């Protein structure tokens with residue numbers, strides 16, 4: 001299905017994994033116009049070890065695959081769906097790198113701690129980690145149970161705290177490391193019916209700044225990536241009436257983002273070239289909101 005004025009710019013291979021072609025068009029001023037599918041080739045992470053949480057699909061999957069293409073060994077975390085993780089791992093291994101899948105709920109310290117022990121046993125030092133998991137529930141204040149509040153808090157915020165507790169000491173000892181947290185626009189502009197999501201995503205950026213200051217003297221950087229509207233299967237689940245064409249028209253760049261554009265931003269922040277960037281929120285939203 002093509003919308004007037006809108007044509008598909010992705011190859012079937014590029015998009016087939018996470019969203020059906022007929023539901024997720026982007027505009028003709030698409031990815032190829034902004035750098036293209038080979039951008040990963042500009043990064044070289046050969047020999048680096050990267051951990052990506054929530055990497056079984058969508059943005060996390062894209063981050064894992066793009067790092068693998070750039071030569072990094074990748075530790076893939078999934079919450080429960082090991083098969084999803086294995087599919088990503090198979091694809092990542094085709095780039096000749098080492099890839100393992102770890103099943104753990106990173107919102108639960110009792111699960112994430114043994115997972116990190118296993119990751120360190122398998123990979124040694126983790127140079128880079130991307131704390132990607134997020135939960136975006138739509139509920140009125142009255143509708144948010146204490147249990148939901150706690151679940152969103154633990155997923156969107158505590159998980160990043162747990163990873164830092166378990167990985168930063170090694171980075172300090174090595175005097176290097178790159179940390180990227182995944183936030184969301186809601187956390188910066190607010191949104192009704194998402195008090196827990198907004199509070200925790202905003203809190204994540206506060207955590208980023210505090211941690212960045214605490215580890216700066218060790219040469220470790222900590223940043224937040226803030227995606228705008230990204231072409232994933234996730235919105236379909238939460239928004240049955242989601243209309244990507246209408247949304248694309250609201251974005252100044254006239255398209256919604258590709259998950260790889262979030263991955264590439266993470267890769268830039270993890271690169272040597274980004275060594276002077278820390279404590280920042282990098283917005284990747286096609287101009288939807290400007291700060």
Ligand SMILES: NC(=O)c1ccc[n+]([C@@H]2O[C@H](COP(=O)([O-])OP(=O)(O)OC[C@H]3O[C@@H](n4cnc5c(N)ncnc54)[C@H](OP(=O)(O)O)[C@@H]3O)[C@@H](O)[C@H]2O)c1
Nearest residue numbers: 054058059079105106107132133134182184227229230234
């Ligand atoms: N997509 C967007 O347009 C958009 C916009 C702004 C911000 N973001 C942020 O970008 C990040 C990724 O977004 P996405 O759209 O790719 O999300 P997604 O499709 O919901 O994928 C998130 C992945 O993380 C996993 N996960 C969730 N909680 C976990 C936990 N506690 N432990 C381990 N894995 C867990 C999920 O697995 P299960 O399903 O099995 O739990 C899923 O595989 C999130 O932080 C999100 O808030 C996305």
